[in-house]
C-alpha cells in the first residue's frame with residue numbers, strides 16, 4: 032500500500048492508513064483503515080465510489096456510464112459545441 036493512502040480517523044483526528052481494499056463493483060470499493068494513533072486503534076471501513084469523468088479515457092469499458100464533470104461540461108459549452 033502506498034504511504035500516501037490515508038484518511039483522518041473520525042474519533043481522534045489522527046491519520047489512519049489504508050490496510051485493505053475490496054472491489055464491490057466496477058465503480059465501488061470498500062476500504063479498511065486502521066488509525067495510526069496507538070491510544071486509539073480504531074479500525075473502520077469506508078466506501079469509495081467513482082462519481083464522474085474529468086478526462087475521457089482512451090479505453091472505454093462497455094457498461095460503465097459515468098457523467099462528465101460539470102466543470103468539463105461548461106468548458107465544452109464555451110467552445111461552442
Ligand SMILES: [Zn+2]
Nearest residue numbers: 040043066071
Ligand atoms: Zn483514531
